Amino acid sequence: MSLVVQELSLVRNGVPHLGGVSATFPRGQLTAVIGRTLAGKTTLLRVIAGLQAIDGGMLDLDGRPFGRLPAWKRDVAMVYQQFINYPHLSVFENVAFPLRKKRLARTEVERRVREVLSTVGLADFGKRRPSAISGGQQQRVALARALVREANILLLDEPLVNLDYKLREQLRDEFRSLFSTQEHSVVIFNTTDPAEAMMIADQIVVMHEGRIAQIGKPADVFEAPVSVAVAEIINDPPMNILAGRIDGDGLLLGEGLRLPAPPRLATLPRRAYRFGVRAGELAPADEAPLVGAVTFSEVSGSETTLHVAGEKGSVVLQLEGVFVMPPGTRIGVAIPADRLFVFEDDGEGRLISAPAAIGGS
Amino acid sequence: MARIHLEQVGHSYGGGTYALEKADLVFEEGLTYALLGPSGCGKTTMLNIISGLVRPSDGRVLVGGTDMTDVPTVRRNIAQVFQFPVVYRSKTVFENLAFPLRCRGWNTTRLRPRVEEIAELLGMSKRLGQSARNLTADEKQLVSLGRGLVREDVAALLMDEPLTVIDPQMKSDLRRRIKQANARTRHTVVYVTHDQNEAMTFADEVLVMRAGRVVQRGGAQELFENPRDTYVGTFIGSPGMNFMAAERIGGRIGFAGVALLPATAANEVPDAADLRIGIRPEHLAFSNDGEQGIPASVNFVQDQGSFLIVDLTVASQTIKVKVRREVRIPSGPARLSFPAERLRLYADGALLTP
Amino acid sequence: MMPRFYSALKYAAVLIWSAFVLAPFMWALTTSFKTANGVTGGPTYLPWIQYKPSLHGWESLFGGAGGIDIVQPYIDSIIVTVGASIISIVLGTLAAYGLSRFQYRAGFVKNSDIVFFFISQRIMPPIVLAIPFFLMLQFLGLLDTKTGLIIVYIALLLPIAVWIMVDFFDGVPRAVDEMAMLDGCTPFEAFFKVVLPNSLPGILVALMFCLIFGWNDFFFAFTLTFTDTQLLPVAIVALNSSVTPWWSLSASALISVAPLVLIAFFVERLLSRGTLAGAIR
Numbered sequence: 001m002s003l004v005v006q007e008l009s010l011v012r013n014g015v016p017h018l019g020g021v022s023a024t025f026p027r028g029q030l031t032a033v034i035g036r037t038l039a040g041k042t043t044l045l046r047v048i049a050g051l052q053a054i055d056g057g058m059l060d061l062d063g064r065p066f067g068r069l070p071a072w073k074r075d076v077a078m079v080y081q082q083f084i085n086y087p088h089l090s091v092f093e094n095v096a097f098p099l100r101k102k103r104l105a106r107t108e109v110e111r112r113v114r115e116v117l118s119t120v121g122l123a124d125f126g127k128r129r130p131s132a133i134s135g136g137q138q139q140r141v142a143l144a145r146a147l148v149r150e151a152n153i154l155l156l157d158e159p160l161v162n163l164d165y166k167l168r169e170q171l172r173d174e175f176r177s178l179f180s181t182q183e184h185s186v187v188i189f190n191t192t193d194p195a196e197a198m199m200i201a202d203q204i205v206v207m208h209e210g211r212i213a214q215i216g217k218p219a220d221v222f223e224a225p226v227s228v229a230v231a232e233i234i235n236d237p238p239m240n241i242l243a244g245r246i247d248g249d250g251l252l253l254g255e256g257l258r259l260p261a262p263p264r265l266a267t268l269p270r271r272a273y274r275f276g277v278r279a280g281e282l283a284p285a286d287e288a289p290l291v292g293a294v295t296f297s298e299v300s301g302s303e304t305t306l307h308v309a310g311e312k313g314s315v316v317l318q319l320e321g322v323f324v325m326p327p328g329t330r331i332g333v334a335i336p337a338d339r340l341f342v343f344e345d346d347g348e349g350r351l352i353s354a355p356a357a358i359g360g361s
Numbered sequence: 362m363a364r365i366h367l368e369q370v371g372h373s374y375g376g377g378t379y380a381l382e383k384a385d386l387v388f389e390e391g392l393t394y395a396l397l398g399p400s401g402c403g404k405t406t407m408l409n410i411i412s413g414l415v416r417p418s419d420g421r422v423l424v425g426g427t428d429m430t431d432v433p434t435v436r437r438n439i440a441q442v443f444q445f446p447v448v449y450r451s452k453t454v455f456e457n458l459a460f461p462l463r464c465r466g467w468n469t470t471r472l473r474p475r476v477e478e479i480a481e482l483l484g485m486s487k488r489l490g491q492s493a494r495n496l497t498a499d500e501k502q503l504v505s506l507g508r509g510l511v512r513e514d515v516a517a518l519l520m521d522e523p524l525t526v527i528d529p530q531m532k533s534d535l536r537r538r539i540k541q542a543n544a545r546t547r548h549t550v551v552y553v554t555h556d557q558n559e560a561m562t563f564a565d566e567v568l569v570m571r572a573g574r575v576v577q578r579g580g581a582q583e584l585f586e587n588p589r590d591t592y593v594g595t596f597i598g599s600p601g602m603n604f605m606a607a608e609r610i611g612g613r614i615g616f617a618g619v620a621l622l623p624a625t626a627a628n629e630v631p632d633a634a635d636l637r638i639g640i641r642p643e644h645l646a647f648s649n650d651g652e653q654g655i656p657a658s659v660n661f662v663q664d665q666g667s668f669l670i671v672d673l674t675v676a677s678q679t680i681k682v683k684v685r686r687e688v689r690i691p692s693g694p695a696r697l698s699f700p701a702e703r704l705r706l707y708a709d710g711a712l713l714t715p
Numbered sequence: 716m717m718p719r720f721y722s723a724l725k726y727a728a729v730l731i732w733s734a735f736v737l738a739p740f741m742w743a744l745t746t747s748f749k750t751a752n753g754v755t756g757g758p759t760y761l762p763w764i765q766y767k768p769s770l771h772g773w774e775s776l777f778g779g780a781g782g783i784d785i786v787q788p789y790i791d792s793i794i795v796t797v798g799a800s801i802i803s804i805v806l807g808t809l810a811a812y813g814l815s816r817f818q819y820r821a822g823f824v825k826n827s828d829i830v831f832f833f834i835s836q837r838i839m840p841p842i843v844l845a846i847p848f849f850l851m852l853q854f855l856g857l858l859d860t861k862t863g864l865i866i867v868y869i870a871l872l873l874p875i876a877v878w879i880m881v882d883f884f885d886g887v888p889r890a891v892d893e894m895a896m897l898d899g900c901t902p903f904e905a906f907f908k909v910v911l912p913n914s915l916p917g918i919l920v921a922l923m924f925c926l927i928f929g930w931n932d933f934f935f936a937f938t939l940t941f942t943d944t945q946l947l948p949v950a951i952v953a954l955n956s957s958v959t960p961w962w963s964l965s966a967s968a969l970i971s972v973a974p975l976v977l978i979a980f981f982v983e984r985l986l987s988r989g990t991l992a993g994a995i996r
Contacts, residue, residue: 086894195666296537
C-alpha cells in the first residue's frame with residue numbers, strides 16, 4: 001500500500017526540474033525529502049498534487065495510476081511554506097471547507113473540525129479570522145485543514161521554514177504525534193534542515209539537481225551518504241570536503257596537510273580522492289596539522305560554528321556551547337583521520353569508505 | 362558616530378500602557394547591539410525612538426551628548442536598513458551606493474574610492490556596473506546595507522530585521538558579509554531581530570526584550586550560561602534550559618530527594634517562593650557509575666544527526682538531555698549526573714546569584 | 716497634553732476642509748430655491764430673511780413651465796449606467812481572472828500587453844471614437860436606443876474594470892486557488908468560492924468607478940441619441956436658454972449628483988470596515 005512515482009521528468013525552458021525521479025512512499029510512514037533550494041523538492045510535490053504537468057513518468061497509488069486525474073479529484077492535501085489560508089473565512093470555516101466540499105453531515109463536520117483544532121492547540125480560536133492570529137497559529141490552521149481530511153496523500157512543503165526559531169522547535173516536537181493520526185496516509189515533508197528531517201522522518205529521500213541522490217532510513221543516510229552532495233546536504237553545517245590523495249606516506253589533504261592513514265584507508269589504491277569530515281568531529285587543538293584564522297563565528301542554537309581559513313585548507317568547525325570568537329583569532333584544528341569519509345574524485349563523488357557508524361537511536 | 366543615550370526613555374502610544382517602559386540605556390560608540398524579542402516586545406518602538414520616527418512620551422534621546430529628542434529623523438544623521446530591500450531599480454549598483462554621497466554634493470572622483478571600498482567589503486565589486494533591477498533579493502539587501510555603510514559620519518546604523526525576506530539558505534552567507542562589513546567600518550549598529558541565532562552571531566551585546574522591558578543585556582555566552590530569568594533560559598539555546606521544581610533538603614537545595622546546591626542564596630528569599638533549578642540540556646550527562654546521579658527513565662530519543670535529544674522523566678518531571686551521537690543511551694532506567702557548577706537557581710522566575 | 720493639542724488641530728483641519736468641500740453644495744442648495752431676483756441680488760444665504768424662497772427651480776425639472784421633465788431621462792440614465800456597469804464588471808472580472816492566472820501568448824503579445832491594450836482604449840479622446848461608434852450603431856440599427864448606449868458604455872467601462880480587477884487578483888496568491896482545488900474544487904468553484912469573496916473590495920471599487928464614469932458621460936449620450944432616448948446630462952443641458960436659469964440648473968445639479976454621493980458613501984463604509992482586507996502573508 002504505497003504511492004509510487006516512476007521516472008518523473010520535467011524540463012522547462014531548457015532547465016531540467018525533474019530528471020527521472022523514481023521513489024516509493026509507503027502509507028502510514030513519514031518521508032522527508034531533503035535538498036537545497038531548487039533541488040526539485042517543491043516541483044515533486046506539485047507534480048504529485050496535480051498542480052504541475054509533467055513531460056513523462058508514472059504516478060500510482062496502491063497500484064492505481066492517477067497521473068491523469070485533475071488536482072481536485074486526487075484526494076491530496078498540501079501545506080505551503082507561506083501560511084496560506086482562506087482569508088475571508090474564520091479559522092473554523094477554513095478547516096471545515098474541505099469537509100463541506102465533500103458534503104459530509106453537519107454534525108460530522110462540527111465534530112471533526114473541533115477534534116483537529118484541539119489537536120493543533122487552536123480549540124479556542126475557531127471564530128477568529130486568519131489575519132487576527134499569529135504566523136505560527138496561521139500555519140497550525142493550514143496544518144489542521146490538511147489533517148482534517150485524512151487524505152490519501154499529505155504533502156508539506158517546508159512548513160516550518162517561515163516560523164520563528166523557538167516555534168519551529170516546538171512544532172517539530174509536536175509533528176510526530178500530529179501525524180500519528182494519519183496512519184493510512186502517505187506523508188511527504190520537504191525540508192532543507194537535516195536535523196528536522198532526521199528527527200521526524202521514517203524514510204529520507206535526498207534530492208540533488210532534480211534527481212534522487214539517495215533513499216534510506218535517516219540513520220543510514222547520515223552514517224553512509226552515497227556521494228559528496230548527499231554528505232553536504234545531510235549535515236548542518238555541511239560536511240567539510242577537502243581534495244587530496246593517498247600515497248606512500250599516508251594521506252595528503254588540501255594544500256599539503258599530512259595525516260597518517262588509518263588501517264581502513266591504508267589499503268585503498270594510491271591516487272586522488274575527496275575527503276569529508278563532519279564539522280562536529282573537528283576540534284580545536286594546540287598541536288595540530290591545520291592552523292588558521294577564524295573568519296566568522298556563528299551561533300546556531302546551543303552550538304557555535306567557526307569558519308577557519310588556513311594555509312593548508314579551510315574548514316568549518318561546530319563546537320558545543322555558545323561563545324564569540326573574534327575574527328582573526330588563530331587556532332589549530334585537529335582532524336581525526338579515522339573519522340574521514342573518502343569519496344571518488346570526480347563530478348559525482350561516490351562514497352568509497354565511511355567511518356564506523358557511531359551510536360544513534 | 363556617537364554614543365547614544367536613552368535617558369529615562371519610555372513610550373506609551375496614546376497614553377495607555379507602556380509599549381516601552383521607562384529605562385536608562387546606553388549604546389556605546391562603535392559597538393554592535395541586537396534588540397532581541399518576539400513581536401510586540403517593544404524592540405521596534407525603541408528603534409523608532411532612536412531614528413526619530415517616534416517621539417518618546419518620556420525621557421530624552423542624547424546622541425553624542427546632544428539632546429536630539431525633538432530633532433526630526435532627517436536631521437539625525439542615521440542610516441537605516443529595513444526588512445524589505447530598498448534599491449533604486451533604474452540605477453546601477455554603483456549609483457545606488459553613491460547616492461547618499463551625491464546627495465551631500467560629493468563629485469564622482471571624490472566618491473569613487475569610498476563606493477569601491479564598500480562594494481569590496483560586501484563582495485559586490487563585480488556587480489558595480491550592473492543595473493539594480495536584476496539583482497536577487499539578498500543582493501538587493503546588501504545594496505541597501507551598503508548605502509547605510511557608505512557614509513562615514515552617520516551617528517548610527519539601524520537594521521530592522523534585515524534578513525526577513527532572504528531565502529533561508531542565503532541567510533548564513535549574508536550574515537557573514539554583514540558582520541564582516543560592520544567589523545571593518547565600526548559604525549554603532551542597532552540590529553532588531555526575533556531570531557536568537559542572528560542576534561548572538563551579530564552582536565557584541567544582546568538586549569533581550571519582553572513586554573516593553575529589557576530583561577537581560579549581555580554577550581552571547583553570558584545569555585547562554587547565566588540567563589537572568591527563566592524566559593531567557595528557554596528562549597536562548599536549542600532546546601531551551603530545563604527548569605526543575607526544587608525543594609529545600611536540610612540546609613541545601615535539591616530535587617528528587619537529592620541535595621545539589623548550598624542554600625546560601627535561597628535563604629534570602631521567602632519560603633513561599635517558587636524555587637527552580639535550571640540546567641542546560643547539554644550540561645547534563647549519563648552517569649555510568651551505578652550509584653551516582655539521580656535515577657531517571659528514558660521516554661524517547663530524537664535523532665538530530667550529530668546530536669541526540671533524550672527525553673527523560675526524573676521524579677515525575679520531564680527533562681531534556683542533549684548528547685553527542687556517539688554517547689550510548691541506556692534504554693529504560695538511567696542515572697543522570699548534575700554538575701554543580703552548571704546549576705542555576707531561580708526564585709519566582711529570577712536568577713539568584715550565589 | 717501634546718496628543719490632545721494635536722487632535723484638536725486635526726479636527727480643525729477636517730472642519731475647514733469640509734466647509735471648503737460643502738460650500739458649493741450650500742450654494743447650489745440655496746440657489747435652487749431662488750428666483751431671478753434672488754440670484755442677481757448679490758450673495759444671500761438665509762431664506763425668508765435675505766430672499767424669498769420659491770419652488771420654481773425644482774418645478775421646472777418636473778414638467779413645470781419653461782422647463783423639462785427630468786423623470787424619464789433619470790430612469791434612462793439609471794438603466795443605461797447600471798446595466799453597462801454590471802455587464803462590464805461581470806465580463807471584466809472574468810477577463811481579469813484569466814489574465815491574472817494564465818499565461819497567454821500570441822507571437823510577441825503577452826498578458827501585460829493585453830492588459831495595456833485594454834487601458835489604451837481610454838487613451839484616445841472621445842471625439843476619435845464618436846464617428847466609428849455612430850457608424851456601428853447605425854449599421855446595427857441601435858442609434859438613439861438605450862441598448863446602443865449600453866453597448867458603447869461597456870466598451871468604455873470594461874477597460875476600467877479589467878485594469879482594477881487584474882491588480883486585485885494578482886494580490887490573491889495563486890496558492891489560494893491551488894489549495895481550493897486540492898480541497899476538491901474545480902477551477903470554476905475555486906474562482907467563485909475562494910478568489911471572488913477575497914476580491915470583493917476590488918469589485919466594489921471597480922463598480923464604483925464604472926457607475927461614476929457611466930453616469931457622468933455627456934459626450935456619447937449627446938452624439939448617439941436624439942429624441943427617443945435622452946439621458947440626464949443631455950436633458951439638463953436642454954434647460955439652458957438665453958438667460959441662464961441658475962435655479963433650475965442648481966436643482967438639477969443636486970439631483971444628478973445625489974446617487975454618486977450615496978454610492979461613494981456606502982462603498983467607503985464597506986471598505987473601511989476592513990473585514991475584507993486580506994490575511995495573506
